[in-house]
Amino acid sequence: MHPGPDLDLARVRAFAVTAELLHFGRAAEVLGITQQALSKRIARLEGELGAVLFDRGASAVSLTAAGEALTGPAARLLTAAGEFVAAARDTETRPLRLDVWGHLYAPMRTVAHVVDALPGVAVEPGSGRDLPGVADALLRGDTDLGFGRVHPIPGRRFAGLAHRLARLEPVDVLLAVGHPLAAADVLRPGDLADGVMWCPASLERLDFLRKFADRFGIARTEAGANLGLAHSIEHVRDHPDCFTLLPADVPLPDVPGVRAVPLAGPTPLYAWSLLWREADPHPQLGDVLAAFAEHGARRRWLEYDPDRDWLPDIEALDGVG
Template identity: 50%
Template sequence: MDLDLAQVRAFVAVARLSHFGRAAEQLFVSQQALSKRIARLESVLGVRLFDRGSRGVALTEAGRRFLEPAQRALDAADLAVLEARREQPPLRIDVWGHLFGPVRMIGPVIERGVRAELGFSRDAAAAMTALTRGEIDAGFGRVPLPVDRQFQHRPVRLEPVDAVVNADHPLATADRARPVDLRGSTVWCPAPLRRLDFLDRLTDHFGLDAESAEVNLGLEHFLGHLTGDRVAVLPAGVQLPADTDLRRIRLVDPTPLYTWSLLWRRGRRLDALLRASAQAATRHGWLDYDPTRHWLPESLDATTHG
């Protein structure tokens, strides 16, 4: 039996996300096309892979057995593509937002069959200039919206953010807090708010006070000045420096999400990179979003269409 990998990829995306609409967005196809692929796959296999009901979609027993072998088949196919393209020049990708560790996000993407060379831009504006000049093929980081029509963008991850405080802070013993609970504290920022799109919107929306460092000398230096009533707001995956007495507090009700996106010039074909980013997002659940639990400073429609 010859399996169609596009159909298998559609199945894995829906299985990982438990949602046809979000899976279609990640694979850059219509929901109708996605449904047809899965229907054809079920027909070829002669089994039903999903139970579809009013509460959503769930794997059948056959679907659960098929999932991991299907994922391994896709991984093998991606490796085959990488080997076949080994002689092609690598993509030039600039990343920014270094305080928040963008490489930990783009790494799992380019490891999935994409040859790339990473450069390091100071900010999104510098990356856009490099894209306009043809010096790079793509950028990766937080993309302030809206963007100029000459560019396109796609989210790779919606990452929850945490509050980080020193051991003497009034919230230091809490394991979770609401964003509004940070009122009375001062959000400690690594640069002026006019240069920090996410923190600017977050502090404005939740009515929080902010204070900015005079110079950004890296995460350890930044957190070394987290004293008094100051609180840092960092993506949840950012590793705190060792041997510090800092406390990480999960933000809930709602949980703010930090958007990591790919950015490129309109018309530039980056099929392999976009496919790899969609696969990584599906595999890790990076684009999970629930408007009843999460807060985005921009609309989800704005982050997913560019």
């Protein structure tokens, strides 16, 4: 045994979360403590290490060179601590908590395919608001696994979390039967450039739709409240100049007067991913990840051809080639 410093892991975790968010207020919220308590933990850690870790400007927080150097070791230390605790804790009987987001596109239908084939694993499904919300819940330990669309967010690095691509789903365009393009058997994304894209929230909050509009020249968009899938479909039905996009396998409610048309040349793909906390994982997390991988391979969920398909953020996704 080698003697070493007695580091307080709560202070290390405070540093790691603050280094990720570069915002003391948001970091305190994620950790479930006051901003004053967070500042004290950081200050005491800096005192123990003899190094300043953050530059605290009037309008922004940034890492010092010492802080940058410690981000990797801090993540590894917290992961090791989680493994240490998991080795001594009997959590086999606790259900694995799995939160989904992107509810308009029915993420639970994909999760159900896998969970139904895992009779030996107790999974407790739940709902998160969005990617940042589920990421924060994972870091707090409030959930064990997330499922939804993982994409880059400016200023957010998701330190301490890992993700894996689970499914690539072709996207259809939904049109009113009175739309000039509704009779087509298949459409190119560029054919939609003169239409109005209906968005169930402001476009700034809808990463996939925003990138689709930028890539294929959709200049006109219309945003409204996300009141559920039926409401979005009814809006498209009642506004024949509008269209919206949906993953191809989303079960549509019975709303007459609309038609889903496949897109090709290229085919847009909606990426569903798994997201989990690297430190202190649930003991059956590996079984669930393996089941998603096996199910995805059998159902050919991860097929991608760059000459045929369009996938935003391809460089940020794992397991695609």
